Amino acid sequence: MNPRHHLDPATVLGFATSTLAPEMSVVAAAHLEGCAHCREQLRSAERLGGVLLEQQLSPPPEENRQAALREAMLGRLEATPSAGPPTLRRDDVEHGTAGAHDPDRMPAALEPHFGSSYRSLKWRWMAPGVHCIRAPAHPSLIMLKIAPGKCLPMHSHGNSELTQILRGAYDDSLGHFAPGDVADLDSDVEHQPVTTPGVACICVSALDAPLVFSGWFARKLQQVFKL
Template sequence: MAPSRHLDAATLIGYSSGALPVAFAAVAASHLELCAHCRAELRAADAIGARLIEQQDGAPLSATARDALQARLVEDIVVPRRAAASAVADPDLLPAPLRPWFGERYSTLRWRAIAPGIHMLRGGDAGPDGQLLMLRTASGKRMPMHGHGNNELTLVLRGAYDDVLGHFGPGDVADLDAEIEHQPVTSIGAACISVAASDAPMRFNGWIARAIQAVLRI
């Protein structure tokens, strides 16, 4: 089933221009690998960006610039499509943009328990602009109520959850800002595996969750 929750237009433009922090770009690229709709939207954003460059310079793109843009289109559109086909053939493979951070396969992930029914895996150093985390949450689990200090981009890889915004299944992305406060509840069945990029600590309401947050630095 195709994803039904997509990247915000501002996120797509940031990705197209190369302005997204690396952690956010990894999540966005992973969604693009799974979502034909957002790949088409990205193609349009890249084309608009190219036209703006032409207008700013007052001249058509040079041959070098055209070659660079074509290479970018291949990277953003063709490569994710091929990677998605590979993942369908081998469902144990993580999306290609996440493999440098977490490894190639779900079956080799080394999870760390952080609470009953909740496991976490921290990606490599994402630099000063954010962090990248992968979570595995048992089915039927109610997460603590929380908000976000600034921006968070979450992609569901396996399983599903529901919150105040609706239902999120495999391939769906939640593009959140500081105004959103929610309490995800994972669907009955398989565990929910998601990957999230954030550029500020989460805001938990309960003192137990806040104590865990202080230890884990999330």
């Protein structure tokens, strides 16, 4: 896997500082397992966080402190030059991010929520060509299986959506999303994913607010499935 779509720097920072919502952290961790670029960004965020905290000689008032740290770290992250693929570390190998692995094996970050095997997944019908599984402990953490060549309803986002592509692929106005890619979206994005022919698209998504659908049928389904 060589992902072309990566985590936003703010998401990397939130993961590094443990300030992401639990559901978002699960999806971010699943992406980090297979993305050397974002693992390097995470290491940079962790290093920068330690340096910036040590340099807080005259910290601002507490209500502004976290915002100031966030802005400073984001600026440093975005200014970090790309140095090419980083060397894989031992923990990368242990987590299955180097070399071949069992294609039926779920990413380690998803195993506590969905099990270890794709074959063992028990899908629930959501709409024609769309099935889902909701994580028992986290209702807004959802795995989706979408039939090949399926056009999903046009929608935007109440706040943030983080989606990791596991199998298959889809296209939308933001580009082509294949296995390993992550869609890190906010409320400014309106899109209509269309899955590619041949193989069902399996992805895992985390939402921190309901989706906003434009069609009446999709809005009816939303009331039933709480998306």
